[in-house]
Amino acid sequence: GSRSSKTFKPKKNIPEGSHQYELLKHAEATLGSGNLRQAVMLPEGEDLNEWIAVNTVDFFNQINMLYGTITEFCTENSCPVMSAGPRYEYHWADGTNIKKPIKCSAPKYIDYLMTWVQDQLDDETLFPSKIGVPFPKNFMSVAKTILKRLFRVYAHIYHQHFDSVMRLQEEAHLNTSFKHFIFFVQ
Numbered sequence: 001g002s003r004s005s006k007t008f009k010p011k012k013n014i015p016e017g018s019h020q021y022e023l024l025k026h027a028e029a030t031l032g033s034g035n036l037r038q039a040v041m042l043p044e045g046e047d048l049n050e051w052i053a054v055n056t057v058d059f060f061n062q063i064n065m066l067y068g069t070i071t072e073f074c075t076e077n078s079c080p081v082m083s084a085g086p087r088y089e090y091h092w093a094d095g096t097n098i099k100k101p102i103k104c105s106a107p108k109y110i111d112y113l114m115t116w117v118q119d120q121l122d123d124e125t126l127f128p129s130k131i132g133v134p135f136p137k138n139f140m141s142v143a144k145t146i147l148k149r150l151f152r153v154y155a156h157i158y159h160q161h162f163d164s165v166m167r168l169q170e171e172a173h174l175n176t177s178f179k180h181f182i183f184f185v186q
């Protein structure tokens with residue numbers, strides 16, 4: 001197709017044996033219980049920033065995978081504007097390379113977004129992977145911005161591509177992922 005080969009980002013891995021890996025396993029085990037409200041609660045004695053970091057990585061991976069299944073339907077022609085309906089149009093700016101928000105197609109916006117998030121997650125000063133390395137003072141603000149922008153991908157998928165999601169029989173997975181995401185950000 002004509003879409004950027006960069007749109008589907010590689011999965012951001014959490015090193016096995018690390019504390020973050022243990023937190024992810026805890027989250028997955030709680031998710032398996034079917035109680036999403038319980039799955040998003042900070043485990044007793046755990047660091048809030050660490051919990052938010054692990055879940056942010058996990059949501060990035062989930063949204064990446066979900067969007068990856070519908071990229072053939074989300075094209076420059078079918079989605080010339082990144083939107084979630086006529087009242088919600090998203091323009092891209094990362095504050096570094098693109099300072100003034102630009103209007104772009106959904107696949108281009110999502111490519112910019114996923115690349116930007118991947119860069120944030122890979123930045124050891126923002127998302128430290130080593131135990132004992134402190135999170136930056138602005139971590140909460142960074143995580144909130146990432147999650148706010150990832151929400152836009154869910155919104156776009158629901159508004160523009162839900163018919164494709166249903167044809168692929170992925171609506172249960174999308175709905176569970178989105179519900180988990182909403183409970184987490186609340």
